[in-house]
Structure formats: structure tokens, C-alpha cells
Amino acid sequence: MQATTGAPADWKPGDGSFYNVTCPGAPVAGGLMWSQNPPPGFGGAGPDLAALAEEAVTKMRLLGADVGIAPAPGSKGGSVGLPVWVWNQTSPRTTGPVSASATAMGVTVTATARVRNVRWDFGKGTSVNCPFPGKPYLTSYGAQAPDKGRGQCGFAGYTKTGEYTVNATTTWAVHWAGGGQQGDLTTTRDSAGVQIRIGEVQVVGQ
Known part of the structure; x- marks a missing residue:
């Protein structure tokens, strides 16, 4: 102007x-x-309240999932037919909740963000959505497949050997209020792909 x-x-x-x-x-x-x-x-x-909400979201510096996965990248890898476990390391910027405010013309808008779900793409058309962070794999689980009912996330396993890239897309749900109004918006964040190796099950005979 x-x-x-x-x-x-x-x-x-x-x-x-x-x-x-x-x-x-x-x-x-x-x-x-x-x-x-x-x-x-x-x-x-008065000010554009939706724009102030977007500014508050920018201040949060939201991230995609902090990927945890088993089999671990760089290891000897998993095996065909064995489950793959994934989880999102918990922190305010990867799972929420996290809040921030923005002010203009004497009006303050406060927004709070929480992860709605993470879409895990395992390649070859296989994906799963988890509305919770998931739980780290423990060696005591053995060949047990992840159970969503127990807050675990992953899938039953690959049917072919090879190297696979696992990608995660986080959808954040944001609620804002201020200036006598309130509203909701969503925003997404992608995580860098993680590569894992899948081999054959090794059987040792007599």
C-alpha cells in the first residue's frame, strides 16, 4: 500500500x-x-482471524513423524513373512499437543495442534493409518504382529525380498480460538523416507 x-x-x-x-x-x-x-x-x-491462526501454526514448527522402525535401517534386515513395526517418537513437535499465539490489532488468536493420524506407506501399495504414536518393538515380542487394539502400529510383513522405502505422512488437527471466534484446520508434514532390507528366512538344518 x-x-x-x-x-x-x-x-x-x-x-x-x-x-x-x-x-x-x-x-x-x-x-x-x-x-x-x-x-x-x-x-x-478487525484482523483476519484465520490468518492469525495460520501464523500461530507456523510458530509451532510442526514436524513429521520421528520414525522408529523394526527391522532397523542399516541392520541385517527383516525376513519375508515377518512383521514390520513402526512408531512415532513422542514429542510436542512430532505428536503434540503444542500451542502458540499470534496477535494483530489488539486481538490474539491461540491455536493448539495434535496429531490426528500418521499414514505409513510401506511401498508396493501397502499402507496403514494409525491415530496414535505406536509402540516400539521389543525383542520379547518375537514374530508377533503389531496389534492396533494395543496401540501398536505396522503390518504383517513383506512377501518378497528386497529393499523397501517406508514413508510417513502426519496429519495435524489444529483448533484455534480468539476474537470471539473459533475454528479448526488441518496441516500435513512428511518425514524423510527410511530404507529397510528384507531377506529370506534362514533355516539351519542338521
Whole structure:
């Protein structure tokens, strides 16, 4: 917007207006300023609350899943027919809840984000959605497959040998409130792919 600190000398009623200019997240010099035309998005009714909610989400610096997986990357790998376990390491920025606020024109919007679910893509058209972080695999589980009913996440296993890339996409649910209003939005974050190796089951005979 083109603006000055005062109206031009030939100003007359109805010729432009004064605006108290503020920018969320950045200091603004000048304060009350005159402009021939209203600034973009100005409606005279206060700040854009949805935009403030988005700014609050940006401040959270949300991440995708902090991937835990068994068989572990770099190990000798798993075997055909054995289950693959996955989990999301718990922290505010990977699972939530995490909150942040943004303010403009004296109005503050506070948003809180929580993970709605993580979609795990195991390749070859195999994927699973888990609405919880999952639980780390323990050696005591042996060949036990993950059980969603127990908060575990993964799948029954690959049918062919090879190297597979496992990807995770996290969907965050965000609720915001402020300025006498509230609303909800979603945002997604991807994690870097993790490679695992699947081999044949080795049987030792007599």
C-alpha cells in the first residue's frame, strides 16, 4: 500500500482515510497512516482471524513423524513373512499437543495442534493409518504382529525380498480460538523416507 504519515494538502472529506497499520509478527513504524485506498483485505472489522491462526501454526514448527522402525535401517534386515513395526517418537513437535499465539490489532488468536493420524506407506501399495504414536518393538515380542487394539502400529510383513522405502505422512488437527471466534484446520508434514532390507528366512538344518 502507498501511504504517508499524513493526508495531502488538498485532502477533502471522503478522499482517502487514516489507517492504524500493523503487520502480524513484525514491527511497523509510523502507526496511524493515511492512504488514498484501503489496504488489501481491509474490511474495517478487525484482523483476519484465520490468518492469525495460520501464523500461530507456523510458530509451532510442526514436524513429521520421528520414525522408529523394526527391522532397523542399516541392520541385517527383516525376513519375508515377518512383521514390520513402526512408531512415532513422542514429542510436542512430532505428536503434540503444542500451542502458540499470534496477535494483530489488539486481538490474539491461540491455536493448539495434535496429531490426528500418521499414514505409513510401506511401498508396493501397502499402507496403514494409525491415530496414535505406536509402540516400539521389543525383542520379547518375537514374530508377533503389531496389534492396533494395543496401540501398536505396522503390518504383517513383506512377501518378497528386497529393499523397501517406508514413508510417513502426519496429519495435524489444529483448533484455534480468539476474537470471539473459533475454528479448526488441518496441516500435513512428511518425514524423510527410511530404507529397510528384507531377506529370506534362514533355516539351519542338521
